[in-house]
Amino acid sequence: xxxxxxxxxxxxxxxxxxxxxxxxxxxxxxxxxxxxxxxxxxxxxxxxxxxxxxxxxxxxxxxxxxxxxxxxxxxxxxxxxxxxxxxxxxxxxxxxxxxxxxxxxxxxxxxxxxxxxxxxxxxxxxxxxxxxxxxxxxxxxxxxxxxxxxxxxxxxxxxxxxxxxxxxxxxxxxxxxxxxxxxxxxxxxxxxxxxxxxxxxxxxxxxxxxxxxxxxxxxxxxxxxxxxxxxxxxxxxxx
Amino acid sequence: xxxxxxxxxxxxxxxxxxxxxxxxxxxxxxxxxxxxxxxxxxxxxxxxxxxxxxxxxxxxxxxxxxxxxxxxxxxxxxxxxxxxxxxxxxxxxxxxxxxxxxxxxxxxxxxxxxxxxxxxxxxxxxxxxxxxxxxxxxxxxxxxxxxxxxxxxxxxxxxxxxxxxxxxxxxxxxxxxxxxxxxxxxxxxxxxxxxxxxxxxxxxxxxxxxxxxxxxxxxxxxxxxxxxxxxxxxxxxxxxxxxxxxxxxxxxxxxxxxxxxxxxxxxxxxx
Numbered sequence: 001x002x003x004x005x006x007x008x009x010x011x012x013x014x015x016x017x018x019x020x021x022x023x024x025x026x027x028x029x030x031x032x033x034x035x036x037x038x039x040x041x042x043x044x045x046x047x048x049x050x051x052x053x054x055x056x057x058x059x060x061x062x063x064x065x066x067x068x069x070x071x072x073x074x075x076x077x078x079x080x081x082x083x084x085x086x087x088x089x090x091x092x093x094x095x096x097x098x099x100x101x102x103x104x105x106x107x108x109x110x111x112x113x114x115x116x117x118x119x120x121x122x123x124x125x126x127x128x129x130x131x132x133x134x135x136x137x138x139x140x141x142x143x144x145x146x147x148x149x150x151x152x153x154x155x156x157x158x159x160x161x162x163x164x165x166x167x168x169x170x171x172x173x174x175x176x177x178x179x180x181x182x183x184x185x186x187x188x189x190x191x192x193x194x195x196x197x198x199x200x201x202x203x204x205x206x207x208x209x210x211x212x213x214x215x216x217x218x219x220x221x222x223x224x225x226x227x228x229x230x231x232x233x234x235x236x237x238x239x
Numbered sequence: 240x241x242x243x244x245x246x247x248x249x250x251x252x253x254x255x256x257x258x259x260x261x262x263x264x265x266x267x268x269x270x271x272x273x274x275x276x277x278x279x280x281x282x283x284x285x286x287x288x289x290x291x292x293x294x295x296x297x298x299x300x301x302x303x304x305x306x307x308x309x310x311x312x313x314x315x316x317x318x319x320x321x322x323x324x325x326x327x328x329x330x331x332x333x334x335x336x337x338x339x340x341x342x343x344x345x346x347x348x349x350x351x352x353x354x355x356x357x358x359x360x361x362x363x364x365x366x367x368x369x370x371x372x373x374x375x376x377x378x379x380x381x382x383x384x385x386x387x388x389x390x391x392x393x394x395x396x397x398x399x400x401x402x403x404x405x406x407x408x409x410x411x412x413x414x415x416x417x418x419x420x421x422x423x424x425x426x427x428x429x430x431x432x433x434x435x436x437x438x439x440x441x442x443x444x445x446x447x448x449x450x451x452x453x454x455x456x457x458x459x460x461x462x463x464x465x466x467x468x469x470x471x472x473x474x475x476x477x478x479x480x481x482x483x484x485x486x487x488x489x490x491x492x493x494x495x496x497x498x499x500x501x502x503x504x505x506x507x508x509x510x
Contacts, residue, residue: 025341029316059366128454130368130425133479134243134290134509173243173509175321177368196242220321220343222285 092213315341
């Protein structure tokens with residue numbers, strides 16, 4: 001399978017929640033390239049029928065949660081039903097319980113969606129913030145989102161021609177832009193990490209496995225990102 | 240592994256005689272040469288391992304604007320890497336429609352010098368991560384005394400210019416870099432009028448002066464003639480990203496060759 005051309009068939013119906021933030025066009029195009037039929041919606045009544053739900057996001061946590069607030073109950077229902085819910089960048093941070101970000105703005109903490117217990121914290125001094133650019137993924141545990149393509153070196157492969165370690169995206173690069181990072185309460189929530197002077201979670205997931213997120217932007221992470229989006233779409237199709 | 244240094248191809252896009260968007264590249268200070276179709280080139284660079292892609296609208300005409308936004312959208316549909324769009328962005332509304340067309344970041348130059356509050360407004364409305372401030376710097380040796388940089392043994396400073404370097408503004412590049420960082424710029428895009436088109440290498444004193452003064456990521460631009468120039472600007476000036484046009488457009492080097500050269504010398508790159 002190559003992701004360099006659009007797929008010939010649609011695997012799953014994926015919904016992008018349009019809560020007024022984020023570059024929805026890129027996320028949409030990435031998901032379509034990965035085999036999804038994409039609907040962008042601001043109507044929570046649409047959630048139940050979808051094979052999977054994407055929570056995009058760029059910007060500040062407080063503003064994000066204020067905008068996403070009206071979808072809190074509908075998202076919680078989707079999680080309870082076992083629907084895949086995928087948060088990207090700020091969308092991932094919003095899956096946690098809270099964030100220091102509003103604290104730094106002197107406005108007190110803001111509640112997140114609390115699907116993955118934990119807190120988002122700011123990078124310490126001593127490095128450029130935001131962490132912006134391409135950095136390496138280190139896979140910590142199995143999850144459908146980070147699978148590679150075992151035995152098929154023609155699609156996702158390292159630039160040096162070797163297969164990804166363990167049939168996963170371990171060792172591949174992804175594109176990050178963020179100043180805060182997730183610190184889940186449970187170590188089991190960490191699927192992959194990245195090193196930026198501190199090792200922080202790049203991919204998180206809940207114990208049930210249907211709520212997950214990436215700190216990086218898969219829709220901007222080249223072939224590796226498209227592989228992850230494809231994994232998500234396949235996961236949605238199986239559900 | 241640390242954050243990698245980014246290798247960024249850049250296209251200059253103008254309208255051709257039929258009014259369609261086309262890529263043009265300056266060759267040896269002479270006329271611009273037709274180089275290709277922007278969408279096709281974007282697709283190729285995406286596949287070739289570019290870390291980002293920069294699209295500069297050089298029409299600078301109101302009538303070209305709609306065509307350019309449409310072209311940006313078609314480019315955005317082909318690249319699954321960050322896309323920066325610059326040229327002709329003067330207002331908050333311009334920023335908004337460029338982002339909506341599919342750009343991840345906008346590059347603002349003259350309009351920020353004329354109206355510095357645009358930087359604050361853009362960062363507040365859309366996030367610092369998408370506000371790139373571009374400068375066209377020119378060396379100035381014209382005043383007595385010691386300046387912060389030395390080029391070929393002579394003390395100099397760097398001035399922000401407009402209109403492709405033809406007009407000075409009196410604004411010092413380093414002070415301006417600090418100011419726009421304070422105003423919320425997320426990245427600095429540093430062009431050199433002196434180095435542009437020479438292929439003799441980036442303006443190292445300029446790039447170093449900016450990198451040493453701000454903590455915002457810096458994209459070095461102008462003068463790249465090959466991988467050794469990228470190496471120099473990363474290791475000697477401290478740039479976060481290196482931009483090049485003609486060496487890639489005319490197949491003098493592939494992105495892969497540049498990255499392998501850097502990797503062999505210990506510069507972290509995405510291979």
